[in-house]
Amino acid sequence: MYMFLPDIYKKSVYSIDYESLKNAGIKIILFDLDNTIIPVSETEPTKKLKDLISDIKLTGIKPIIMSNSGKKRVSPFKEGLVVDAACSSRKPFKRKYKKILSIYNVKPEEVASVGDQLITDVFGANRMGLVSILVNPISTNDFKKTKINRFFERLIIKHFSKRGVFERGKYYE
């Protein structure tokens, strides 16, 4: 169960302390796309998001999009934000994570992963030994396949909150 527990929990990508991640030795941040950096209804990056990504680049951390969505969905963000991107990643499976670690020649502990889902983003990152960061989903609107994950996610959160280790809205780092 603890494989589903994030190392850090923040309200949104805008409340993460990127400087302190940098100081902790993080070189790459893998950003989930849908409902993490953009609502599922948006097809292009906003000005606010562009500014955030530029600020992260200035810290020396390399932001990369890692999405389970296909190329068509991911491309406008890859181009608009001028970042590298992995699409059809099949998180929480390890294959794409391993590929990324090898391409950029980084150790798992030098990589943080930011996402809005416990079952794909957090579980995938934890089993790889990355720093897992959970943020609240930007909108309550999800893709169909995500709705099933959300059902199981609610059960996991129930389990955690009974044990006092995690609760929605109680942020920590």
Ligand SMILES: [Mg+2]
């Ligand atoms: Mg997502």
